[in-house]
Amino acid sequence: MRVSFARPRRGGWKRALVLVPVVVVTMAATVVVSLNAEAAVPPTPPGFSLTWSDDFNGASGTGIDQSLWKYDTGPGSNFGTGEIETMTNSTSNVYYDGQGHLVLQAQHSGSDPRGGWTSGRVETQAATFGAPAGGVVRIESVLQQPNVTTANGAGYWPAFWMLGAPLRDGVTWPKSGEIDIMEDINGRSSDFSTIHCGVSPGGPCNESTGIGSGERACSGCQTGFHDYAAEIDRSVSPEQIRFYLDGNNFFTVSANQVDATTWSDAIDHPFFIIYDLAIGGGFPDAFGGGPNAATVSGGKLVIDSVAVYNKAPGSGGGGGGGGGTVSGQTITGPGGKCVDVAGDDTGGDGTAVQLWDCQSAAKDQHWTWSGQTLQTLGKCLDIAGGSSAAGTQLQLATCNSGGYQAWVRQTDGSLRNPTSGRCIDSPSGATANGTRLQIWDCNGSGAQKFTIGTPIYGPGGKCVDVAGDDTGGDGTAVQLWDCQQATSLDQKWTWSGQTLRTLGKCLDIAGGNSAAGTQLQLATCNGGGYQNWVANADGSLSNPTSGRCIDSPSGATANGTRLQIWDCNGSGAQKFALA
Template sequence: MRDRTDVGAIPRRRLGARLKAAASAVLLTVTTVGISTLTAVAVPGTAHAAVPAPPPGFTLTWSDDFSAAAGTGVNTGTWKYDTGPGSSFGTGEIETMTNSTANVFHDGNGHLVLRALHSGTNPTQGWTSGRIETQAATFGAPAGGVVRMESSIQQPNVTTANGAGYWPAFWMLGAPLRSGVPWPTSGEIDILEDINGRSSVFGTLHCGTNPGGVCNESTGLGSGERPCPGCQTGYHTYAVEIDRSKSPEEIRWYLDGNNYFTLPATRVPAATWTSAVQHPFFIIYDLAIGGGFPAAFGGGPFASTISGGQMNIDYVAVYNKGPGGGGGGGNVAQGKPTTASSVENASLGAANATDGSGTTRWSSAFSDPQWIQVDLGRSYTINRVTLNWEAAYGKAYQIQTSADGTTWTNVYSTTTGDGGTDDLTLSGTGRYIRVNGTQRATPYGYSLFEFQVYGT
């Protein structure tokens, strides 16, 4: 099996799983000058599936079932559009990604659709499509725990005869990328990729340095091509698990619940694994056209390539398993009562830091010290805290726990905070937890997009 070849800076991949009971899609094509056009796509009998219950030992951390009115775009509180020419993504793709509901839309039946469209007569120009990523960059496995990312997807209903150049993907990039850590050092995990309508799936980890390095970039360390029968005509589940409860740690890829590829941490040096895997991620969907990966398997798009092929997404879910094998590995602070020593103004209240959104934030008054506190509702054994700072961050701060909200115990302390995302492994117990800031890094206050707490 041949691994994918990428071009340039930030490649990606796709993966698949559970077959969903459904009738085959009906495709009607009309031949125009230079390229065929998909003029109607119907998937009769394809019912919307509920987000599955967590696997044994896991809890549901976050999900989206894409229930929205037909023809509407994504919820920009949860997702962001990645727009612009495909050439800017470093993979050689040729489409332009847009936020138009011609390319990214809900179908009204519980599915999100990414659709690639072509105009003109030149098959290598005139393509538009869609790419989105989560606002939150908080999905990861705590030390000793496991995280599972899963999605039910129907790949574009194209074949090798009419789908050359199509490149659907469900994948993740490491949160440190958003704070300036370069690709691929910051990590990329490709959960589903297929190219050229081959009814295949590729799963890959990108890490280390590019080109070459211990992770063989820009190809990465992957499964190679695996068969994915029926993945163009029906919904299948694609999942990855990052397991930090084992020694060595490992990443497992699943198609329809079957583990088809496992990558142990021992494949790369410990520092490479830590930089690429031991932190949160953000999730991405996209439908690219052309590029280095399709080119490695015959190229495209060609005059025979159909316009209008679409990637249909039923749901996405993130599940966590806490250290020790039990459940409770999710963010136990989300939605819990949150208070602070001060707020910059009424729109930047403390609750914004625990609302699960990567776009709202808490901001304090412009003085030291300041704190933000969460009442978890009951006592937890806490093993991990993630702080997603805005540009105004804490240089010196402590993470503190308390049984009564009055007497506090330090479980983490730093005087060298550098902003971005702080993913902290720690050990503490309490009903209450707070960030106690003692020195600001800027003239402004302390400002957090998200204050996440993990424990059992």
């Protein structure tokens, strides 16, 4: 979460700094940035039109195109976040690399890790990127976070974000609005997304923390390029801001989480786009601080492309999700069926919520958490009539911040409504299509197991995938593949006890073999030890029976790389993060 302090363009909170005379090592000796993307704007999502873009095709070593961008220079104290670098317009800090990338590079001189830092911050000349009433805007960038680690990246704070255009006209922050699409700190290989609004401190948006996603694992985001996006959707009620990582809608903020005036003041206007690579500040301090003696100089935020897409009023809402079809996560219930809204992706107030065969293209089977609410089609999962009685059915309804729309995940796999004290239930454990879901006394039975699928990010930022197209018979290979959570059911995994499941089957070690190099497969769940997995502190997933970890052979990242078990060694080939 953004415990720190928002990033107003000028002024705001300031922090005293303590200077310690120690030595900072250089980046060149320890960090290699792999530039494996070519500058190209992502394909326009269906229903959208490309409004504005830049693929950074400047000559090597030259500064920014000032017809599109402006430098934001000066000491870190200008920005109100506690950061300690000085932002410059020097090509030592901001430059095109000649390979289709804009690079922001942090440089250090001297022996004091808390002084002598320079870096880069740029913002668009235009402040016109927004959604009109009834429309949708999508802001998307492909970039690589600085290739540093928690061992040598303390104090690094890269960001891709936006401030409201009214700020340039003198409206104060945070009333004017801020949307942080991507932030990472201290080399954690994470993604934080946040909105800021209202007043500071406190107010409806809990400033200066804001309303945020918290820390999300971003495996491979420091060693490769990934796609970050936000959509402001004013075509649905309540309006939404959806955040995406590699096409996966992992966080949503809805207008009804704050009062109407606060939301309108902060969101219902255009924005301008900002990239910066800060050093130090309140946010890094909240996670251990920095920079320190081990912090390397020379880390780079490498930006491949940025694009703005718009969907006109009346052309339909819903997320782009990297492919424009569905967003969010499926909820798998009894019999492997999905929680579904009756009808075909329409979902008016009072529409029944039921079980149905899982369908990768069904928007009304893809749900997003927003606070304690579960939302799809712009509405909330609701207990009909605001009744606490056992047997009361579930429906879709306009989000109202009421207690009968709040849900909490329990350790036994159930979803409990705190107001009624009851759990989502399939009557008598029924699994037939069209089974109407209800609330019932929480009992831990199979009728109340509802698991929410999430991707598992592996080496190279690829996802753990089942070969084939969402079929997954016994013995089907488990592999790495480009993340496609918007459309691939077989990239959405759920924990059930110590098993990892997708498509109604379990992640399994082929042949029940403990030997290093044994490949992984999908298989019917059997309660055996070769289907058990434990998430370890170093980011690995180990099988207690074999004593070995999931591994990508030689750290391969190609699509179709077959996963195996191998001696646990803490290497990047064994980092598998559940979103």
